[in-house]
Amino acid sequence: MYNYQQLNQFLKGKGGNKMNDIINCMKARRSVRKFMDQQIPDQDLEAILEAGRYAPSGGNNQSCHLIVLQNKSVLKELKELVELEFSKMEIDEGMYKSIKASILASKKGGYDFYYSAPTLVVVANQQDYGNALTDSACLLENMMLAATSLNIGSCWINQLRWLDGNKEIRTFLEKLGLGENETVCGGLALGLKAVKDQEPLKRTGNQITYVK
Numbered sequence: 024m025y026n027y028q029q030l031n032q033f034l035k036g037k038g039g040n041k042m043n044d045i046i047n048c049m050k051a052r053r054s055v056r057k058f059m060d061q062q063i064p065d066q067d068l069e070a071i072l073e074a075g076r077y078a079p080s081g082g083n084n085q086s087c088h089l090i091v092l093q094n095k096s097v098l099k100e101l102k103e104l105v106e107l108e109f110s111k112m113e114i115d116e117g118m119y120k121s122i123k124a125s126i127l128a129s130k131k132g133g134y135d136f137y138y139s140a141p142t143l144v145v146v147a148n149q150q151d152y153g154n155a156l157t158d159s160a161c162l163l164e165n166m167m168l169a170a171t172s173l174n175i176g177s178c179w180i181n182q183l184r185w186l187d188g189n190k191e192i193r194t195f196l197e198k199l200g201l202g203e204n205e206t207v208c209g210g211l212a213l214g215l216k217a218v219k220d221q222e223p224l225k226r227t228g229n230q231i232t233y234v235k
C-alpha cells in the first residue's frame with residue numbers, strides 16, 4: 024500500500040504511469056473459476072481486503088462486513104448446504120437465468136457454487152441501509168482489481184445473496200459472524216489460478232451517450 028506522501032505524488036502525476044497500470048488492470052481482470060488447492064499468501068489476502076475497505080461508501084458509512092472463510096470443513100459444509108437449499112427450490116418462469124442454473128445444477132448433484140476456491144469472502148451490509156448493495160459492489164470491485172494486480176484469481180459469487188432469505192443458510196452464516204441485522208450482498212472467490220489468463224471479453228454493451 025502507498026503511504027500518504029506517495030499517494031499525493033501519484034495523484035499529482037509524479038508517480039510515472041501508475042494510473043495507466045490501474046486502467047490496464049481493470050481491462051485485464053477476468054472472472055476465474057478454477058483454482059489451485061493451495062491457499063493464497065496472507066499478505067496478498069490482507070492487501071486485497073484493505074483495498075476493499077478503501078472503497079467509497081454512501082455518506083462514508085463504511086458499514087460493509089467482510090466474513091473471510093478459509094476453513095476447509097466450513098467451506099465444504101456451506102457448499103453442501105447451498106446445494107441442498109437450491110435443490111429444494113422450484114423454477115419459476117420469470118426467474119433470473121443464473122438462479123435457474125443453480126437450482127438445476129443442485130437438483131442434479133455436485134453443485135460447487137464457489138468453485139472450491141481456497142478463500143471465500145462474504146460481503147454483508149446493514150439490512151435497512153439504502154446503499155447496502157452499491158457500497159458492497161464498490162468494495163467487491165476494489166477487491167477484484169487488487170487481486171488482479173497481485174495475480175490472484177477472483178470471481179464474484181452471488182449465490183449467498185440469492186439465498187439471503189433462506190433460514191438454514193442464514194443460521195449457518197450467523198454462526199460464522201453474520202449479524203442478525205445484516206444482509207448478504209455478494210461474495211468473492213479468491214485463489215491461485217488453475218487456468219491460463221483469458222483475453223478480456225469484447226465490450227458490446229455498456230453504451231455511452233455523449234452530450235458535448
Ligand SMILES: Cc1cc2nc3c(=O)[nH]c(=O)nc-3n(C[C@H](O)[C@H](O)[C@H](O)COP(=O)(O)O)c2cc1C
Pocket residue numbers: 052053054055056178179180181182224
Ligand atoms: C453482480 C455480479 C454477480 C455475479 N455473480 C456470479 C456468480 O454467482 N457466479 C459466477 O461464476 N460469476 C458471477 N459473476 C461474474 C460474471 O459472470 C462475469 O463478470 C461476466 O460474465 C463477465 O466476465 P469477466 O468477469 O471475465 O469479464 C458475477 C458478476 C457480477 C458483477
